[in-house]
Amino acid sequence: MRRGLVLSGATLLAVAAAGAAVAVLADSGTGVAAPVQASVAATTAITRQDLVDTKTVTGALTYSGRRGLTTGAAGTVTWAPEEGAVVRRGRSLLKVDRKPVTLMYGKLPLYRPLRQGVSDGPDVEQLERNLRALGYGEDLTVDDHFSYATSLAVQEWQDDRGLTETGQVDDTQVVFLPSAVRVTETKAVVGGRTAPGQQILAVSDLNRLVHLDLDSGDQTLAEKGAKVTVELPGGEKAAGKITEVGTVAKSQGDSTTIDVEIGLTKDPKTKLDQAPVEVELVSERRENVLAVPVEALLALREGGFGVEIVEGSGTRLAPVEVGAFGGGMVEITGDGLREGMKVGVPSQ
Secondary structure, three states: OOOOOOOOHHHHHHHHOOOOOEEOOOOOOOOOOOEEOOOOOEEEEOEEEEEEEEEEEEEEEEEOOOEEEEOOOOEEEEEOOOOOOEEOOOOEEEEEOOEEEEEEEOOOOOOOOEOOOOOOOHHHHHHHHHHHHOOOOOOOOOOOOOOHHHHHHHHHHHHHHOOOOOOOEOOOOEEEEOOOEEEEEEOOOOOOEEOOOOEEEEEEOOOEEEEEEEEHHHHHHOOOOOEEEEEOHHHOEEEEEEEEEOOOOEEEOOEEEEEEEEEEOOOOOOOOOOEEEEEEEEEEEEEEEEEEEHHHOEEEOOOOEEEEEEEOOEEEEEEEEEEEEEOOEEEEEOOOOOOOOEEEEOOO
């Protein structure tokens, strides 16, 4: 909200319900409100406080790091995981001709066969680190060199996995990913055929996040690092922080949107994917301002708004400028206003 903002229709109705929908200033030309002797239904004090104005938008609770997986395997799919399954290091992502394609951890994709005689490289070290983590290669030194000990560890691992003991690892046997994954979609059908480069699964990380398709007109509400409140399915509420704000607008029917991602401070109870949520974004924060309840505002005949100041046994009408809104309160400024003054409000 900005200073001098025109109130929305809903807020105007609230103002009208305050009991004196339209008030008239004195015709003295001084611009000072004339005393009014009529009593008010109830009063409240003008306070000095911080106001936070928010806007609620709809998003989706999902998982981070969505991506598709391919392998170098070719043949008939004999096993595939169910959607929602979690696959960790050493476990199967798929089986082709009954031979498993195994997940190992690493950031570097398996871009070449690894065997004795290959040049040293970080992909070799990545493989050896996984073999040791899985309990293979007691005599194996984890470095960037594929040694005889590495070959023996690979053969031991292949034997346990039901693979031919070649001592060589390639992309028909292993997929490297940074961490454990959750299967979001199974694209390989049991009994169907797969080929090198064909997508077999869609997976995600295990971290939960909230995704917003935020209207580009509200882009100023989404600042990286800003804190938000998220209402999850079942009424659960969680604190969050904006982690990513897109820089490219996308067409969504008659509007354009930007991608916004929000990390949560704790894991939600629900395991649902793409569950609808509501996110409360801060549109403006005003500190140390004078404020009254929204229902204390009176619409003035000549335009703008005022409040009914209670002084002793009488009242007077004072014009005000409205600023930020938040929590049912509105910022006001005007001549002679000060903290602690009593203003009229509707009786409860």
